[in-house]
Amino acid sequence: MSYPWKSLSPKDGFLVRQQALLSDIDHQMLTFLYQPLIGVAAYSLYMTLWTEVEKETYWSEGNLHSxxxxxxSIGIPEFYQARVKLEAIGLLKTYLQTSPEKKYIYELQRPQESEAFFKDDLLSLLLLEQVGERKFKKLRKHFSVQQISSSFEDITKSFLDVYQFDPAKLTSAQSVLKEPVPLISKEPQNSPKLDATTFDWDFFYAGLHSQYVDRSAITEEVKEIVITLHHLYGMDEMAAQHYLADASNLETGKIDTRRLKKVVYDDFHRQHPAKLEITKPEEATEEQHQQQTQYIERLKQEGFSDSDINMIQISSQFSPIEFITNIKEQMKGYVSRGEENVITDLVKRSSLPTPVINILIHYVLIVQQNVMFERNFSEKIANDWAQSGVTTPEEAMLKVKKFHKEKTEKYKRNIGRKNASSSTANRSAGSAYRNKTVRKERLPDWAKDDYVAPKEKVATEEDQQAFRDRLNRIRNKKKEGE
Known part of the structure; x- marks a missing residue:
């Protein structure tokens, strides 16, 4: 595993640039609203970089990371993690120059204004998760202002009520006024962005009609909220359909976005009393890498092959529709409407997690070498797994192995009984049949005692990248068809 901070050296130089002069209100925003989201280390990094820039200037002097x-009082890994937190949440931009010498520029971005912050679904929900509902309301009140009473009349004079100017002079000065000079301006603040490709919109839209929600009600604002809730609370396509039905107005057909966020928040915390933990891929440490290595070693000790482990990992990365589409493409086929319906029903009725359903798809189509993902066979297995309480891909793999073993042993017993019966019948048939050859049914290769199943090719990094590339092509096709 590569660690991106290893390319950073204490001897590397850096400069700090301010996007705009930061104010006291920016300081308050950082302290009260951003610090709970980014943590103490990232907050300290931002404030330290801020002090590197002299007052009333926009550039710092050169300095070393050491x-x-x-x-x-932190090391390179902790510094890198703090930096990427600032980058991800829109507070910092990082630029790198590699020649003639290696140097970084850290450009401080202004925090969102309070109104924009509380209207941003991701930022406001993250803050709510970190500080709780009582403190969240207190912070929102702190940054709100009381409106002027309607009993007061606005008597402010307009520009032309006070100032007069000569239009001819303005025309003659146009060449000077329009000179391209880079001036300090209040650029729009950055807001964190989320990946929308992990949500299967086709599958989501296909089930909306059953919830009596009109597709036209899914505006861009609603889509952004859905993606935020999907990433933050793990809300899948099926759950999103139910939540949107709960938050829709039956009279107008519109989605109440505030209610949508509240019902998802309340439902999540009814099921998960502990505070939501926000994990970030960039924070992977050597200790976490060691834990992952230990997990793989444990799976090997439990009898899982490399191909089993690879499938367990892949099963958690894609939706069932994406998973079966990729398999069918490899088989030079396509996913039929009937197969889509089977998978939709499994997701709705079985309550099996996505990785478990993907293991089931792999078993039916790859291990059993079936051309179609048929309803009766797949539902029989899914029903058994649901009743057995299968919740992880590892447990699903064990069920597959057990099912395959039982099927093999049953086949052997049946063949043994047939051969024994045939031998008895031939012995009692008399001397006329003594010289007749007794026909015995042959076991298929997979049922023989010395049979060794052909090893599946262990997916290399290139294979896994090809898998992802195929899925990206599938997703792009879906987008083009929307």
Whole structure:
């Protein structure tokens, strides 16, 4: 595993640039609203970089990372994690120059204004998760202002009520006024972005009609909220349909976005009393990598092959529709409407997690070498797994192995009984049949005692990348057809 911070050296130089002069209100926004989201280390990094820039200027003098690390009392990995948090949440842009010398520029971005912050679904929900409902309302009140009473009349004079100007002079000065000079301006603040490709919109839209929700009600604003809830609370396509039905107005057909966020928040915390933990891929440490290695070693000790482990990992990365589509493409086929319906029903009725359903798809189509993902066979297995409480891909793999073993043993017993019966009948048939050859049914290769199942090819990094590329093509086709 590669660690991106290893390319950063304490001897590397850096400069700090302010996007705009930061104010006291920006300081308050950072302290009260952003600090709970980014943590103490990232907050300290931002404030330290801010002090690097002299007052009323926009650039700092050159410095080395070693001095920055010394001020913060942290190492390179912790510094990198703090930096990417600032980048991800829109507070920092990082630029790198590699020649003639290696140097970084850290450009501080202004935090969102309070109104924009609380209207941003992701930022406001993250803050709510971190501080709780009582503190969230208190912070929102702190940054709100009381409206002027309607009993007051606005008597402010307009520009032309006070100032007069000569239009001819304005025309003659146009060449000077329009000179392209880079001036400090209040650029729009950055907001964190989420990947929308992990949500299967086709599958989501296909089930909306059963919830009596009109597709036209899914505006861009609603889509952004759905993606936020999908990433934050793990809300899948089926759950999204139910929540949107709950938040829709039957008279107008519109979605009440505030209610949508509240019902998802309340439902999640009814099922998960503990505070939501926000994990970030960039924070992978060597200790976490060691834990992952230990997990793989444990699976190997439990008898899982490399191909089994690879399938367990892949099963957690894609929706069932994406998974079966990829398999069918490899088989030079396509997913039929009937197969889509079977998978939709499994997701609705079985309550099996997505990785478990993907293991089932792999078993039916690849291990059993069936051309179609047929209803009767797949539902029989899914029903058994649901009743057995299968919730993880590892447990599903064990069920597959057990089912396959039982099927093989049953086949052997049946063949043994047939051969024994045939031999008895031939012995009692008399001397006229003594010289007649007794026909015995042959076991198929997979049922023989010495049979060794052909090993599935262990997916290399290139294979897995090809798998992802195929899925991206599938997703792009879906987008083009929307």
């Amino acid at each position: 001095e920055l690390l010394s001020l913060l």
